[in-house]
Amino acid sequence: MKIVTLSLAVMLAAVVPSFGAGLLTPVDGSQPPLRIKEHKVDVVVNNGFAVTEVDQTFLNPHDVDLEAIYSFPLPKNASLSELTLWIDGQEVVGEVVEKQRARDVYGKEKQSGRDTALAEKREYLAFDVMVSPVRARAETRVRIVYLQPLEIDNAVGRYVYPLEEGNIDEDERSFWSRLPQVHGTFSFQCLIRTAYPLDDVRVKGFDHLTKVTQSAPDTWIVNIEDTAGKASLDQDIVVYYRFDESLPARVDLLAHRKPGEEGTFLVVVTPGADLQPIVEGVDWSIVLDVSGSMSGKIAQAAAAVSRALDEMRPDDRFRVVAFSDSARAVMGGWTPVTPGAVDEASRRLSALAIDGGTNVYAGLLEGLRDLEADRTSAVILVSDGGANVGPKDLASFLALLGKHDVRVFTFVMGQGANQPLLEGIAKASGGFAMNVSNQDDLYGRVLLAREKLAREALHGVRLTLEGVPVTQVAPEQLPSAYQGEQIAIFGRYLRPGVATLRLSGRISGAERSWETSVVLPEQEETYPELERLWALARIEDFQTRIDRGGNERESRDAIVGLGTAYSIVTDHTSMVVVRPEMFEQHGIDRTNRDRVENERQAREGRLQQYAVSPRADAGNPMFGQRSAPRTGGGAAGPVFVGLLAGLLGLREAIRRRSSR
């Protein structure tokens, strides 16, 4: 059969815009559209990381073979670890090779008409999956699996299945149209398994189809299903799971080690909720993105900022800066936070023209103007886009920040923002970056941030293990830890034993440290995924070095080495699937096939048993407090009101009768 090919389809894929999830079809009509027949998502959240399996079936209703290009927004810190294509009814797991080589292999296989697939990472924007051919009047099934560490903030875990639109470049949009509709069954199941008790699980996105059940003390299940063929992959699904707030501050440890080999560990420290309030006033510089891509979000962002300003302390001051192609002050001088001033800021924000590109640098530069040395200052930067005007490299931003003593807090709206850049800015200044899905309650996220900023933070954080040889710890530099945040490190250990875990840092200039002992086990094979998660954390460190202007070649080689050794799709490595007999012809080892099989068996094994507590300091607690502050309240409730109303009625009736 004739294969309709796109000229340089793979190359073009490098410039497709960051739409939400969906099949991409050229708008020029050079290829008729395929259909997504089924889209099935299975997520398992287990002890600090999530495994997401996306099983998709494409349908080609036409009389010619076609190529499918499926794109989905890049989940935060995700490691794409499996691309499986069904060929002649059999599963064939992909292998990771250097990016250009993967493209060459895919191109050759496609040209020769053999079944092939390719998964690439497109910078910070998306994963693109190409499948060729989807046979005429036939279906093709693929499975994508990715791993990602999850953070728990103030006892609330948050998992996002990203689907909705990110930033959009109108020029690039002219090349592609996106087909997000699932014509058959769409299903999403998220299994949350934890040895720590959960209070509540909530879901945003597809609300009317969502069912949440607790099937066992350690298991909650979120189910979303649409069999009517009406589901559209254009809104995120955000799952929140709230832990019992009586949980203690603690140290969790997961390890993976086969006897005689190097082990891998993940240590997660949840500090006590004892950071003290900051009493002096703060100057807030609000820097808001008003570029074209914010058109659907600016009202929400402005309202959230206004409401958050309402909650600031009376001795705080603020100013507001807006930026698109350039930056301008919306509220120029420092203004005390009063209801009138907030109303005025809100009015001016709502009158702004939403247009143009995204010059983050100009916005930050304006936001840093007129800082006063004797006042604590903070910048809140809200953006949904990648920097596409002005300086775009992290090194330039770091040079700018180096001239000011200020913390920058970035709110990344949607899935298309340049997350590495905004996170890099926040981390370098001692602030934090917070992701905000459009499904999130932005006001709630801003308030959560304000709560953090109203308290002291642990700066210059160091988390070390002593007594056991430990190497290749990632991340190399830990960010400041704010109220309710966890501190996590991955690393390798050369031999088992008891190690002293020490957390140290500065709180309001004073050195503080805590320690406990943890056991790095001789043999533990429950979580083989830890190896990939560790490798991903290392890769992010090397990418940060590149972004900061370090030795690019050395770091790039290290990324390629880790990507191929641990089968991770990165900016420099891609995953390719070919017919089983063709792997050998292309000189590609089947290392990922074995790794995937091992991980699948481990996942199935974990589901057969109760969730095991990862707590490592139960016998020798590192902290003495709770992990989250409690906010309480209580209402009398409708039953009490009913009782009182009944009493009132009865009393009146009896009194009336008595008086007669």
Add this chain to the structure above:
Amino acid sequence: MRALPLRALLVAAAVLAVAATRGLSQALIWDAEALRQGEVWRLATGHLVHAGTSHLVWDVLPLLAIGLLFERTLGGRWWRVLAVSAIVVSGGLLLTDLARYCGLSGVLNGLWIAGALAAAREESAAGRHAMAWVYRGCLGADVAKILAETMTGAPLFTDAAALGADPVPMAHLLGAAAGFLCDRFRTNIYRVPENLQSQQARQAHESGGRL
């Protein structure tokens, strides 16, 4: 027509004013850390703050109902019971690990207990013994509910998720204790309403001087 519960309406107006005034909730909420730093007004004002509309509605409605039921019975003691309950609840919560607290329900429990005990006596004195026992039965059921909530840590008959804050059964227990204390140490033994005095005297006469 019975008189309006003006005292309850006044408290309800204060609650609504706090909810409607931007930024005020943060300055008034019961906050353990702020209290330790000397912001003692929060001991009283925290009860006027609410975490959301649902929380507010399910506190203001019973406040008005309690006003209609007991304001006349409690008379001048209304404010005393309210103040003692507020202080007992706020002070007692300082002994817990709670970071922040808001809501009127603890205080309502104090008003309800003190009011129902007084009303039971009033009904009994007026010869309406059935009604007096209804009050006592309701009091018993409420005390059992509060004890059950305190022991399990979970609220009965309340949608905790809709409140916007975690239920604190301890606040209800403290409020109830304050209500009992106010009743036990009441200084102005309830005044028999004018229209009951003659009826009471007649009953005393018929029963040989025993009330």
